[in-house]
Amino acid sequence: MLFSRRLMLGLAVAGAMAGALAVPALAEGPTEIDLFFPVPVDGKLARDMGTLIKEFNETHPAIKATAVYTGSYDDTLIKTRAAIKAGKPPSAVIMSANFLLDMQIENELTNLDGLIAADGTTKEKFLGQFFPALQGNAVIDRSVYGVPFHNSTPLLYINADQAKEAGLDPNKPPQTWAELTDWAKKLTKREGDKVTRWGIAIPCAYDYCGWMMETLTMTNGGRYYNEEFGGEVYYDTPSMLGALTWWNDLVYKHKVHAPGATPGPAVSTSFISGNAAMMMLSTGSLTYVRDNAKFNYKVAFIPRNVRNAVPIGGASLIVPAGLEADKQKAAWTLIKWMTSPEKSAWWSRATGYFAPNMAAYKTPDMVDFLNKNPDAKTAVEQLDVAKPWFATYKTVPVRKTLEDEVMLVLNGKKQPKEALVAAQKAADETLKPYNAETSLKLP
Amino acid sequence: MTLIDWLFKDAPLATRREITPKLGFVLTVLLALVWLIPFLWMGVATLRPASDGINLMAELMPSLKPTLDNIRDAWEIGDFPRYFLNTTIICTGILLVQFVTITLAGFAFARLEFAGKTLLFYLFLMQLMLVPVLLIVPNLRIVAQFGLYDTLTGVMMPFFASAFGTFLMRQAFEAIPTELEDAALIDGASLFQRIRHIYVPLSLPSFSAFAIISVTSHWNDFLWPLMVINSPDKRPLTVGLSVFTATAEGTQAWGTIAAGTLMVIAPLLITFLIFQKRFISSFVTSGIK
Numbered sequence: 001m002l003f004s005r006r007l008m009l010g011l012a013v014a015g016a017m018a019g020a021l022a023v024p025a026l027a028e029g030p031t032e033i034d035l036f037f038p039v040p041v042d043g044k045l046a047r048d049m050g051t052l053i054k055e056f057n058e059t060h061p062a063i064k065a066t067a068v069y070t071g072s073y074d075d076t077l078i079k080t081r082a083a084i085k086a087g088k089p090p091s092a093v094i095m096s097a098n099f100l101l102d103m104q105i106e107n108e109l110t111n112l113d114g115l116i117a118a119d120g121t122t123k124e125k126f127l128g129q130f131f132p133a134l135q136g137n138a139v140i141d142r143s144v145y146g147v148p149f150h151n152s153t154p155l156l157y158i159n160a161d162q163a164k165e166a167g168l169d170p171n172k173p174p175q176t177w178a179e180l181t182d183w184a185k186k187l188t189k190r191e192g193d194k195v196t197r198w199g200i201a202i203p204c205a206y207d208y209c210g211w212m213m214e215t216l217t218m219t220n221g222g223r224y225y226n227e228e229f230g231g232e233v234y235y236d237t238p239s240m241l242g243a244l245t246w247w248n249d250l251v252y253k254h255k256v257h258a259p260g261a262t263p264g265p266a267v268s269t270s271f272i273s274g275n276a277a278m279m280m281l282s283t284g285s286l287t288y289v290r291d292n293a294k295f296n297y298k299v300a301f302i303p304r305n306v307r308n309a310v311p312i313g314g315a316s317l318i319v320p321a322g323l324e325a326d327k328q329k330a331a332w333t334l335i336k337w338m339t340s341p342e343k344s345a346w347w348s349r350a351t352g353y354f355a356p357n358m359a360a361y362k363t364p365d366m367v368d369f370l371n372k373n374p375d376a377k378t379a380v381e382q383l384d385v386a387k388p389w390f391a392t393y394k395t396v397p398v399r400k401t402l403e404d405e406v407m408l409v410l411n412g413k414k415q416p417k418e419a420l421v422a423a424q425k426a427a428d429e430t431l432k433p434y435n436a437e438t439s440l441k442l443p
Numbered sequence: 444m445t446l447i448d449w450l451f452k453d454a455p456l457a458t459r460r461e462i463t464p465k466l467g468f469v470l471t472v473l474l475a476l477v478w479l480i481p482f483l484w485m486g487v488a489t490l491r492p493a494s495d496g497i498n499l500m501a502e503l504m505p506s507l508k509p510t511l512d513n514i515r516d517a518w519e520i521g522d523f524p525r526y527f528l529n530t531t532i533i534c535t536g537i538l539l540v541q542f543v544t545i546t547l548a549g550f551a552f553a554r555l556e557f558a559g560k561t562l563l564f565y566l567f568l569m570q571l572m573l574v575p576v577l578l579i580v581p582n583l584r585i586v587a588q589f590g591l592y593d594t595l596t597g598v599m600m601p602f603f604a605s606a607f608g609t610f611l612m613r614q615a616f617e618a619i620p621t622e623l624e625d626a627a628l629i630d631g632a633s634l635f636q637r638i639r640h641i642y643v644p645l646s647l648p649s650f651s652a653f654a655i656i657s658v659t660s661h662w663n664d665f666l667w668p669l670m671v672i673n674s675p676d677k678r679p680l681t682v683g684l685s686v687f688t689a690t691a692e693g694t695q696a697w698g699t700i701a702a703g704t705l706m707v708i709a710p711l712l713i714t715f716l717i718f719q720k721r722f723i724s725s726f727v728t729s730g731i732k
Contacts, residue, residue, distance in 0.1 A: 034673055039686055046686045047520060068673045069686055075669060078579070082670050085580050086587035090673075269697075 029216055030064040031330040031366040033091035036083075037067055038076040038315070048350050056337055063330045065091075073099075073207060073315070076397060080320060084108055089320035091331035097137040097316045101230050101391035104140045105434065110319040112144040115332045129339075130356045136388030138316055146316030147339050148356035149254035152283040153310045153382050154215045156180075156303065160296040161198070162187060162277045177219075177246055180278075180303040184256035187277035193275065199256035201246065201276035205263035209406055210399040212280065213313045216243035216389050223305030225390040233392060235402055236424035242305065244416040248409050260280055263442040282313055283379035287352035290373065299378045301385075308385045313352055354379045393434035401426035482712075488701035489513050513698035514706075520699070523706055525676055528685040533598050533679055534658045540603045541657060542650070548604070551610025554624075564613075566643070570606035576666065583670055593673045602661065606666055608653050615649035616642050651721065661710060680707045 035053065039046050046069055053067040070076040073096040080093050081103075095103070096196035105108045123144055127135055130148050138146040166186045174180040184199030202212055214224040222239025226232040234240065247283070250257040258276075268285050270276040272292050280302060289297060302310050317335045319328060337343060345366040353388035361367055361380070370377055392398050405419035414422075421433045481504060490509035517523075551557075552564050582601045583592075583671030619642060627637050643650075665681040670680055686705045 066673070066675070068675070068679075068684070071665075071669055071682075071685055075666070079670050082583045086583040086592065088587050088592045206694075237614050 006142070030062050031326050032064045032066070033327055033330045033334065033388070035065055035067050035331075035334065036070045036076055036080055036090045036093040037071055038073050038094060038096075040372070045351060048347075052338070052343065052347070056334060060333065060337075063333060065330075065334055067385060077103075077396065081108065082333075084320050084322065087322075087323050090253060091319065091327045092335055093318050093320065094315045095132075095146065095318045096144070097151070097312065097314055098389040098391040098395055099122060100137060100146045100318065101140055102393060102395045103318070104145055104232060105393050108178075108321050109145045110321050110323065110328065112147070112319065112332075116144060116326070129358060130332050131358060131383050131386075131387035133312055133383045133388075136280070137391060146318045147335050149315055149317045150284075150345075150351060150353035151312050151314035151356050152353050153285055153312055153379055153386050154212065154280055154302055155286070155298045155379060155382070156288060157271060157279045157281060157285075158298045158300060159271070159274065159277045160298045162274070162295070163298075166331070168276075170296075170298045173298060176303050176304050177305040181246075181250065181254060182255070184250065184278065185254055188256040195255070195258075197274070198258050198270070198276045199278060200250060201258065201262060201270055201279040202250075202269045203264040203267040203279075203281060204261035204403070204406060206400065206403055208264050209261065209403040210327055210390070211282075211311065211313055213243065213402060213406060215280070215302055216247060218309040218311060218387065219243075219302055219304040219307065220246075224311075225392055227388060229439070230393040231431050231439055233390070233398060233402075233424075233427050235427060236420045239306075241416055241420055244406065244409060244420060246305070247406075248416050251410060252412060253293050259409065259410065259412060261410045284314070284351060284353050286376060286379070287350070290352075290375070297375075299375045301378070301382050310382055311389045312383075312386050313358075314391060352376075354383070394429065394430055397430050398427050401430060470517070483700045485705050488698055489705050491698055493698060493718045497636075513702040516699045517703040517706060521683040521686060521703070522676070522678075523683065526678055526680040529595060529677055530662060530679040530681075532595055536595070536599045537602045537661055538654055538657050540599070540609055541605050541653075544604045545608035545612045545653070546638065546643065548609040548652070549616055550642060551617035552609065552613040567606050567609055572729075581669055582667075586671060591671075593671065593677065595677060597671045598668050598679070602657075605653075605657070608657070611649055611653050612646065615646040619645050648724070659711065674706070 001098070003311065020287040027226040037049055049067050049069075053065050056065055057063070059408070062193065068090065070079045070093075076093065076095065077099050080090060080095070083089055089388055100109065113123060116123055119126075127144065130138075131151075134148040134151055137146060138148055154341045158170055163170040163183070168183060168186060174183045180200070186199070188195060189197035189198070203209070204212065216236075217224055217240045220239045220242070220243045222237055223234055224240070247257075251259050258270075262270075264281065264285075267276070267279050267281060268288060271279040271281075272289065274295065286299070287344055308384060317338065318330050319335070323331070338347075339357055341355075341359035342355050343362055344357040345360035345363045348355035348360060349366070355361065355366070361370070390399070402423040405414065408414040409416055466693075478504070480684050484501075487503060487505045490511070490513070491506045492508055492510040492512065548567075552560065577642065578601070585595040586592055586600060589597070589600070591600060618627055623645075624637055632640065663681060664679075668679045669682050669685075672682065684707050
């Protein structure tokens with residue numbers, strides 16, 4: 001086995017040499033920090049993020065920040081967790097807002113209370129800068145763990161030209177499920193058995209599907225999860241059954257929604273191309289629709305069955321646990337700068353997300369922008385009825401148990417009731433370890 | 444039928460009148476067309492001006508006003524020459540080390556006798572059953588301990604030994620008659636000389652088959668490099684490309700995506716077209732010439 005030992009030795013030497021090259025020089029330079037960010041809307045934003053960080057570095061010579069692109073929201077969570085476990089935590093991450101609770105349960109987050117207090121301000125004052133609807137996902141057990149960075153709510157997008165042509169008034173958008181069903185029926189175009197235009201498109205792919213289910217369930221009076229405790233979700237309930245049955249009816253009873261689970265990009269593509277007259281999609285897609293729609297469009301609140309309510313979406317800035325003090329401080333400086341009114345407003349205009357910082361809407365550029373694009377106001381107005389995004393122990397696996405079943409329903413392979421029973425069972429199984437440690441841990 | 448007759452002019456006389464080979468040929472052409480459609484669409488979409496709008500995006504008919512805008516956009520969003528370099532370094536680096544490890548390990552399993560050989564071999568094969576995602580955290584931890592976090596070496600390291608390659612080489616070496624080795628032994632060749640002058644030359648087809656599989660899989664690997672690499676200048680192609688394909692909120696610029704994808708696969712595609720004959724033959728010839 002001599003040669004293999006020699007080989008190992010060679011590899012070790014090569015590794016050591018590469019390692020020596022990789023170790024940064026410990027000179028008295030600026031504090032180096034990494035920011036992990038997913039690309040939420042459009043690839044050009046990766047460039048915008050580069051511009052933003054470059055500006056930060058120019059104005060803060062003591063800090064050298066690097067923006068690290070990390071894939072989708074789910075990929076960003078995987079990479080952040082892997083980096084923390086490998087002892088190389090990033091200094092700040094733009095993290096999907098509903099992953100914070102799960103990370104806090106796993107002790108992967110820095111409690112930001114101390115950093116807020118060190119600035120000589122109070123939690124209430126600090127959080128007071130942001131829309132109240134956003135605080136639920138940033139605050140856990142009365143401590144601050146995230147700072148809202150860009151947020152969204154789902155919207156109803158309507159092709160106004162097609163609505164007029166069908167004899168509908170786009171200035172009076174549908175407000176209830178009954179009206180929406182009626183609109184969708186009138187907007188669906190058929191040639192014999194073939195549908196040439198769908199009345200409505202609602203996205204269903206991992207991540208989006210759970211968010212849409214929460215939206216429909218909330219407008220049906222329900223709650224997707226226990227907002228106070230990470231160990232319970234409410235899948236097998238009348239409110240969610242009503243929501244899924246209505247979605248299923250749009251597909252198979254009224255035949256106004258294409259069968260199958262449609263990913264978000266396909267939904268926006270079919271809306272832009274005029275193949276779907278209405279769609280439910282995030283405010284994050286507003287800029288894309290504005291830039292690409294060759295027709296008049298309207299955006300409206302998500303119609304209700306029982307009440308008006310929507311979940312928030314988007315992401316918050318977090319600081320992972322286990323950082324050195326100087327990096328933590330530098331990350332905090334970056335986070336405060338990125339969430340300031342001017343930067344918030346700039347990013348909001350670039351993406352279509354709304355700016356979480358309320359003062360952003362008082363900046364002159366933003367006032368101008370809203371006057372030119374009144375559709376951007378709808379998302380902000382809808383914030384009055386917005387509530388937190390579902391967040392539980394193991395948010396992603398718990399979400400996927402529901403999404404897998406909803407996809408089966410939309411593909412015509414299962415009925416809503418049996419799908420929800422199966423989803424509830426699988427979710428409860430996933431939540432079991434957490435409940436064993438909390439709600440079922442009895443004296 | 445004249446075309447068919449011309450195509451089959453080199454076929455053996457006995458089969459020239461038969462219908463089955465002709466059917467097979469027609470089927471092959473159909474399959475090739477099906478396989479070509481995505482590539483054709485990619486080419487067409489790349490050259491389509493944005494002014495055509497989304498309605499024509501799915502069309503296979505090329506635009507009458509072709510444009511290079513999409514290619515320029517994609518080129519500007521990502522630092523493609525650097526991504527190419529990184530991916531090339533990763534793929535060749537992995538392959539070179541793999542050649543050494545799989546040759547030696549394959550030889551050990553094929554020709555050496557040692558205690559626990561079978562058990563060890565099965566353990567090796569068990570690696571093939573593991574989902575790569577499971578290994579992300581332990582692998583990353585080891586890579587970080589070696590001080591190789593955010594380095595290209597760190598991306599390559601977990602793949603230096605390949606269970607599949609070891610298995611492939613063991614099969615190839617076992618097929619080589621021992622008489623050849625015995626002859627070399629009589630001439631006084633050492634172990635390494637025997638491997639170098641007998642086993643390796645006779646197994647070249649297996650090596651090239653493995654090289655194809657190794658390079659294509661690491662060329663397309665996304666999740667692992669995403670985990671290891673932070674610095675923008677160390678990104679491989681897949682991570683660079685995903686910047687404008689993996690959007691979360693459902694809007695996509697198809698023209699740019701097509702252009703970027705085309706740039707990523709072009710080197711592999713061109714290599715394949717040049718070495719097509721060798722590729723195919725490496726999979727069908729036996730080790731003995």
